[in-house]
Amino acid sequence: MNETVTVAIEADPKLPIIRMTRDFAATPAQLLRAHTDPELFVLWIGPDSLTTKVDYWDARTGGSWRYVAGRDGEEFAFRGTFHEVGTDRIVQTFTWEGQPEGVALETLWFEDLGDGRTRMHTQSLVDSFEGRDAWLKSGMEVGVNEGYAKLDRLVAEGRI
Amino acid sequence: MNETVTVAIEADPKLPIIRMTRDFAATPAQLLRAHTDPELFVLWIGPDSLTTKVDYWDARTGGSWRYVAGRDGEEFAFRGTFHEVGTDRIVQTFTWEGQPEGVALETLWFEDLGDGRTRMHTQSLVDSFEGRDAWLKSGMEVGVNEGYAKLDRLVAEGRI
Numbered sequence: 001m002n003e004t005v006t007v008a009i010e011a012d013p014k015l016p017i018i019r020m021t022r023d024f025a026a027t028p029a030q031l032l033r034a035h036t037d038p039e040l041f042v043l044w045i046g047p048d049s050l051t052t053k054v055d056y057w058d059a060r061t062g063g064s065w066r067y068v069a070g071r072d073g074e075e076f077a078f079r080g081t082f083h084e085v086g087t088d089r090i091v092q093t094f095t096w097e098g099q100p101e102g103v104a105l106e107t108l109w110f111e112d113l114g115d116g117r118t119r120m121h122t123q124s125l126v127d128s129f130e131g132r133d134a135w136l137k138s139g140m141e142v143g144v145n146e147g148y149a150k151l152d153r154l155v156a157e158g159r160i
Numbered sequence: 161m162n163e164t165v166t167v168a169i170e171a172d173p174k175l176p177i178i179r180m181t182r183d184f185a186a187t188p189a190q191l192l193r194a195h196t197d198p199e200l201f202v203l204w205i206g207p208d209s210l211t212t213k214v215d216y217w218d219a220r221t222g223g224s225w226r227y228v229a230g231r232d233g234e235e236f237a238f239r240g241t242f243h244e245v246g247t248d249r250i251v252q253t254f255t256w257e258g259q260p261e262g263v264a265l266e267t268l269w270f271e272d273l274g275d276g277r278t279r280m281h282t283q284s285l286v287d288s289f290e291g292r293d294a295w296l297k298s299g300m301e302v303g304v305n306e307g308y309a310k311l312d313r314l315v316a317e318g319r320i
Contacts, residue, residue: 014289015175015176015287015288015289016175017287056222061224062216062224062239062241063224064221064222064223064241079222080243081222081224081241081242081243081253082241083240083241083253083255083263084255084260084263091253091263093241093243093251093253093265095243095244103243103244103251103265103267105253105263105265105285105287107263107287123287125265125285125287127175127177127265127267127283127285128175129174129175
């Protein structure tokens with residue numbers, strides 16, 4: 001039996017930030033590929049019930065991205081820019097097009113734990129506590145945990 | 161004599177945000193051009209003592225930009241992405257390369273006051289109060305006020 005690894009989600013008490021931490025049996029380079037190769041990204045992002053298609057994707061510093069997640073004819077589109085794509089850090093903007101005024105600034109970094117393991121830290125910054133708390137109450141942890149479980153399987157299968 | 165218009169700068173008491181408000185004798189379309197046309201942008205951005213050159217510039221949703229401001233051989237480089245370029249709103253990321261870890265999410269919007277006048281609102285969001293307060297103490301208002309005075313003159317001269 002595999003262990004079930006869940007993401008730790010924390011709402012900063014003083015800043016409009018959501019932080020998440022999650023360990024992977026993968027190297028930083030593998031996690032970077034999982035987040036920058038569009039063919040890999042669509043295989044794991046989001047909850048199991050949604051199928052994701054990339055519209056455009058240019059994963060380099062200064063590039064931009066857009067993808068559409070669908071289920072039974074319903075579609076959810078997301079877009080943003082890659083402010084920075086480094087070897088152990090990605091900084092990007094994020095908008096759900098259903099609420100185009102809202103923009104999050106997301107930072108991911110990969111902490112090498114050695115022995116092929118990595119702790120991934122993500123930080124999502126928005127401009128109000130109301131917006132931050134609405135995300136937390138949206139059930140986001142289901143999609144995050146299902147997505148990372150798919151990413152685990154892709155690594156275990158040698159596909160990343 | 162011309163009136164001297166200064167920018168109103170406000171630090172949000174509960175969020176790591178700097179807000180600025182400034183009126184211009186210009187239309188929203190003129191202010192949009194001043195912020196998106198690189199040949200115009202370098203004529204007004206920053207304090208009088210610095211000369212700005214654009215390295216790259218793609219002012220559309222999903223584009224990116226970089227410019228270098230210099231004085232007596234000293235150079236300050238800035239870069240970011242355009243998350244959104246609308247008709248009355250620009251959302252962009254901003255990093256001073258001297259502190260590459262720091263990223264601000266900036267939103268500008270143009271409030272049409274009629275009669276060829278516009279109130280420009282800007283919001284700069286960062287991920288710590290310490291970072292926000294360091295910007296406020298850096299003397300930023302000098303460069304902002306000198307820059308907007310140059311923008312006023314370009315409009316008055318019919319160059320925008």
